[in-house]
Amino acid sequence: MAITGNQVSIAKEFLLKGEVVAVPTETVYGLAGNALDEKAVLLIFEIKNRPSFDPLIVHTDSLEKVKTFVSDLPEKAQRLAEHFWPGPLTLLLQKKSIVPDLVTSGLDTVAVRIPDHPLILELLRSLEFPLAAPSANPFGYISPTTAAHVNAQLGAKIPYILDGGECEIGIESTIVGFEDEDVVIYRLGGLAIDEIERVVGKVKMMPHSSSDPKAPGMLKSHYAPRKPLFLNYKEAFGESTQAESTGYLLFENFICGVPKENQRVLSRTGDMREAAHNLFAYLRELDALPVERILAERPPMKGLGLAINDRLQRASFSEEE
Ligand code: AMP
Ligand code: MG
Secondary structure (H helix, E strand, C coil): CCEECCCCHHHHHHHCCCCCCEEEEEEEEEEECCCCCCHHHHHHHHHHHCCCCCCCCCEECCCHHHCCCCCCCCHHHHHHHHCCCCCCEEEEEECCCCCHHHHCCCCEEEECCCCCHHHHHHHHHHHCCCEEEECCCCCEEECCCCHHHHHHHHHHCCEEECCCCCCCCCCCCEHHHHHHEEEEECCCCCHHHHHHHHHHHHCEEEECCCCCCCCCCCCCCCCCCCCCCCCCCCHCCCCCCCCHHHEEEECCCCCCCCCCCHHHEEECCCCCHHHHHHHHHHHHHHEEEEEEEEEEECCCCCHHHHHHHHHHHHHHCCCCC
């Protein structure tokens, strides 16, 4: 088990030694190391068992610092940054050569974000380098939204978890790139598309892909529990019901005729923010129940509902299909 605490100075000490620690953000917990130190970055990939074609997000605490490692800040990027940072928005920007190729998987853009959590902001302010930080979970599994989630899976592999409580947003950042005059959404996430469009006008959606590294966070199977997850009632059961051996992830209401302990309701009031906040924690709880499968209800496709549906879709994908 890793030492868990809320001491920014301890996290800083490990990072200065080139080690990797878990850090809280408002989206999910990150596995952080010095983004400009290739050895630390390599350690992140090893600990996560993450394929090297999947690039990392670089975190920092000010636009001035961003400009030290990106070569160009398009006008729309600047506007989005000023509007939404710190917050659940990642921008793909042209990198300077001080950013190791390992961080970007050889791409000439780097993913950048200023996260909105007091502990990681305090840590970033105290450091002279930015932090590369993917989600603090084994590659492909559900992202962690508490220090306990991190400890359960990576506790034996890292020296320290900076505990900042439950992640407020609970779902990864929205990733946005820039092509000529266009703003392109690469991954749906904690900042809803309509909010982005209010600032920069109509955006383009990047189509899903399973192997193209320019399609970030877009592997078909990702964010997945160990138990098979189904989105479609008939697919799971045919015409029969097996309520006892099924865990239910529901949007707004409990269902009758199923043991209540097998059910998790994302938001009793249908609030998308609350639903996103609970999504990964509830998936983990259902995964830990003595059930054979998980059946998830799709929330409506509005606001953060798009990102929640995206995560459920990936969680449900199996290579055998
Ligand atoms: P994670 O930190 O695990 O939420 O993953 C971050 C996501 O950002 C990954 O899915 C990456 O593929 C994506 N990403 C990071 N940098 C880039 C980049 N330069 N271009 C495209 N996608 C990126
Ligand atoms: Mg991840």
